[in-house]
Amino acid sequence: MAYGFDTLQIHAGARPDPATGARQVPIYQTTAYVFRDAEHAAALFNLQEVGYIYSRLTNPTVAALQERVATLEGGVGAVCCSSGHAAQIMALFPLMGPGLNVVVSTRLYGGSITQFSQTIKRFGWSATFVDFDDLDAVAAAIDDNTRAVFCESIANPGGYITDLDAVAKIADAAGLPLIVDNTSATPYLCRPIEHGATLVVHSMTKYLTGNGTVTGGVVVDSGNFDWSASDKFPSLSEPEPAYHGLKFHETFGPLAFTFHGIAIGLRDLGMTLNPQAAHYTLMGIETLSLRMERHVLNAEKVAGWLESHPTIEAVTYAGLASSPYHDRVARICPKGAGGLFTIALKGGYDACTRFVDSLELFSHVANLGDTRSLVIHSASTTHRQLSPEQQTAAGAAPNVVRISIGIEDAADIIADLDQALTKAHG
Numbered sequence: 001m002a003y004g005f006d007t008l009q010i011h012a013g014a015r016p017d018p019a020t021g022a023r024q025v026p027i028y029q030t031t032a033y034v035f036r037d038a039e040h041a042a043a044l045f046n047l048q049e050v051g052y053i054y055s056r057l058t059n060p061t062v063a064a065l066q067e068r069v070a071t072l073e074g075g076v077g078a079v080c081c082s083s084g085h086a087a088q089i090m091a092l093f094p095l096m097g098p099g100l101n102v103v104v105s106t107r108l109y110g111g112s113i114t115q116f117s118q119t120i121k122r123f124g125w126s127a128t129f130v131d132f133d134d135l136d137a138v139a140a141a142i143d144d145n146t147r148a149v150f151c152e153s154i155a156n157p158g159g160y161i162t163d164l165d166a167v168a169k170i171a172d173a174a175g176l177p178l179i180v181d182n183t184s185a186t187p188y189l190c191r192p193i194e195h196g197a198t199l200v201v202h203s204m205t206k207y208l209t210g211n212g213t214v215t216g217g218v219v220v221d222s223g224n225f226d227w228s229a230s231d232k233f234p235s236l237s238e239p240e241p242a243y244h245g246l247k248f249h250e251t252f253g254p255l256a257f258t259f260h261g262i263a264i265g266l267r268d269l270g271m272t273l274n275p276q277a278a279h280y281t282l283m284g285i286e287t288l289s290l291r292m293e294r295h296v297l298n299a300e301k302v303a304g305w306l307e308s309h310p311t312i313e314a315v316t317y318a319g320l321a322s323s324p325y326h327d328r329v330a331r332i333c334p335k336g337a338g339g340l341f342t343i344a345l346k347g348g349y350d351a352c353t354r355f356v357d358s359l360e361l362f363s364h365v366a367n368l369g370d371t372r373s374l375v376i377h378s379a380s381t382t383h384r385q386l387s388p389e390q391q392t393a394a395g396a397a398p399n400v401v402r403i404s405i406g407i408e409d410a411a412d413i414i415a416d417l418d419q420a421l422t423k424a425h426g
């Protein structure tokens, strides 16, 4: 039977514990698992049998979460990682190599821009940044050394919506996987695989856990990409020396990327999610749809109110009729444009810092996707490492404040913003 989203967010990946009947997924706080015998151990190590060896690779609590997120995203498998940034490296790792590049959107989470523009160079990888609203530029940026295309569904922090169908078409024509960071939308609002994405990554730190308790990430595989169609992805299509010449794609078919992520990625990079964190995220996901509905409802009310406020120059929320992305919302994220947007203050940088310091209900933190309303002045914090041009391109100009709308009473959120805006411009 095909269950709906609200049912799957509670039940996918979870079954009564075979040992005790425990209804909730137990926290398997264990490092290792006893082998039945030497033959069983050898089969597990040869990847001839699937089972638990050591928790850097697999753990039953983490496995339940992997199955749940994969199901909600409509993928065939998933690999959980220790953070959203770890998930991004884990997504690229099987595809990339020295001298190869990834084509990425200029509109990304600030930390992702730094990761892609600076740190991945240490691996000999590079990123080509393009405006993903300029589809010709995306196609033109792809060259013989490109191995992936990367963007966010609802881009953090500006609330831009990427035309995933159009970008997927370009990646497909070039024989490349499209990787979509779906953190800000969650699978409740957007299902990138239905729009042609090959891989979906998340910072589970945000809405999936939902209450600011966990750092975690996940890579979901659609299972739709033919890794053997070209010679571009030898890690997946060619013999793997570390497993006696096993070919991941030939052996595991649509699960090749997931198996590679566990057997090579987690084994050797070790960016493993711990079972306690997986437990918190499983609990969070049980109420994902309810929270996202409220985040959207509140964001729509607050963004509409802010738009008509005399001290506000602009509100980027794609859910507003005035947004250039409004039409895309209906196609890409039909249940709403999320709970994250930016506002530009007429008073500039100084008004922004006074505004942030005057808020009382809002917390000034470097996080988003919490039950609580959060605020940050990106230009002085998360986007501080970027040049002014990069800041503006990323939607984080000096007079811009990012707001993550919580699930409190909308009237209380608005009252707090109102008093702080008055103080900021007083």
Ligand SMILES: *Cc1c(COP(=O)(O)O)cnc(C)c1O
Pocket (backbone or CB within 6 Å): 083, 084, 085, 086, 109, 111, 112, 152, 156, 181, 183, 184, 202, 203, 204, 205, 206, 215, 216, 217, 368
């Ligand atoms: C937070 C975030 C990340 C990074 O995730 P961490 O869990 O902090 O490592 C990546 N992408 C987006 C869109 C984010 O919001």
